[in-house]
Amino acid sequence: MNQINSAQGSNDYLKACSSTRWAKNLFILVILLSLLAHLGTYIIVGHTKLLEMPEDPDSAKIDTIKQIEKARDIALPLAQSLGLVAAVLLTMTMKFAVGISLAGRLGGAGGFVSGFFWSLLLLAGFVPWQNIVPNCMVFGCISNLQTMNISLHSIGIGSETDPDTNALVLHYIRFVAYPATMLLVALVIQFKFASGYSKLATTTNDASRVNKRI
Numbered sequence: 711m712n713q714i715n716s717a718q719g720s721n722d723y724l725k726a727c728s729s730t731r732w733a734k735n736l737f738i739l740v741i742l743l744s745l746l747a748h749l750g751t752y753i754i755v756g757h758t759k760l761l762e763m764p765e766d767p768d769s770a771k772i773d774t775i776k777q778i779e780k781a782r783d784i785a786l787p788l789a790q791s792l793g794l795v796a797a798v799l800l801t802m803t804m805k806f807a808v809g810i811s812l813a814g815r816l817g818g819a820g821g822f823v824s825g826f827f828w829s830l831l832l833l834a835g836f837v838p839w840q841n842i843v844p845n846c847m848v849f850g851c852i853s854n855l856q857t858m859n860i861s862l863h864s865i866g867i868g869s870e871t872d873p874d875t876n877a878l879v880l881h882y883i884r885f886v887a888y889p890a891t892m893l894l895v896a897l898v899i900q901f902k903f904a905s906g907y908s909k910l911a912t913t914t915n916d917a918s919r920v921n922k923r924i
Contacts, residue, residue, distance in 0.1 A: 723810055723811075723813070723814030723816055723910070724816075724910065724911060726810050727807060727810050727811070727907060727910055730803050730806050730807045730810065731807075731903065731907055733799070733803045734800060734803050734804070734807070734899075734900075734903055737796040737797075737799050737800040737803060738796075738800065738896055738899065738900055740792050740793065740795075740796035741793055741796045741797060741800065741832070741836075741892075741896050742893060742896060743789070743792075744789040744790070744792055744793030744796070744852060745789075745793065745851070745852070745889045745890075745892060745893045745896075746893075747785045747786065747788075747789035748786065748789055748790075748851070748852045748853070748889050749886070749889055749890070750785075751782055751785060751786050751789075751855070751858070752858060752885050752886065754778070754782065755782070755855070755858060755859065755862065756858070756862045756885075782855065783855065786852070786853075786854060786855050786858075787854065789852055790838070790850070790852045790853075790854065793836050793851075793852055794836045794837065794838070794850075797829070797832050797833040797835075797836040798833060800829050800832065800833075800899070801826070801829040801830060801832075801833050804822065804825050804826040804829045804899070804903070805826055807822040807825070807826075807903065807906065807907075808822045808823050808826050811906060811910055814910075816909075816910045816913040817909040817910055817912070817913045818905070818906035818907060818908070818909035818910035818913075819906065820905075820906065821902045821903065821904075821905035821906025821907070821908075821909065822902070822903065822906040824902045824906075825898075825899045825902030825903045825906065828895055828898050828899045828902060829899050831895055832892060832895045832896060832899065835850070835851045835888070835891075835892045835895070836850055836851060836852065836892070837850055838850035838852075840857075849884060849888075851888050851889045851891075851892045852889065853884070853885065858885065861881050861884070861885065862881075864877060864881075865877050865878050865881045
């Protein structure tokens with residue numbers, strides 16, 4: 711009888727963890743889309759000619775450029791806000807997964823705990839520290855359009871002057887390498903959760919088989 715109750719309890723824990731997995735997938739998706747929106751905006755603004763006005767004022771390209779600018783002006787602030795909210799909720803979700811795993815004693819806690827600490831790192835990357843702490847040297851991984859344009863002009867993008875090497879390196883670290891690193895961190899969290907969930911599901915299935923034999 712105790713084994714039957716144990717198997718039923720294990721199934722309940724697995725269902726609860728399945729709910730956290732669904733939430734985690736949603737938040738990871740939002741985070742990935744936010745980072746891709748940032749990188750896409752950066753490429754369009756700094757390294758393409760999509761927003762260059764044509765010499766002909768009656769050109770149909772002007773309407774296309776205005777539409778792209780409108781989408782850009784909406785996408786970047788939206789990505790910054792949604793990315794931060796999703797990072798907070800992802801951290802909470804990973805914490806719930808850790809609690810479920812430890813309470814059910816079904817294994818997989820190592821993967822969930824590791825994923826939780828990676829989610830803290832991801833959250834720290836999404837916090838706009840430059841807006842919170844004056845003269846802060848740490849920045850959020852998604853920048854606003856004004857900051858992006860100022861940095862592009864400071865390194866000479868779009869001008870004939872040679873950019874400063876150190877400024878150029880720091881620029882690409884902030885606007886390309888930093889968001890790309892956060893994207894990899896999100897994928898690591900996905901892997902860590904999958905590892906923990908797989909062990910938890912295996913333990914639950916083993917308990918169910920024992921229950922059927924009884």
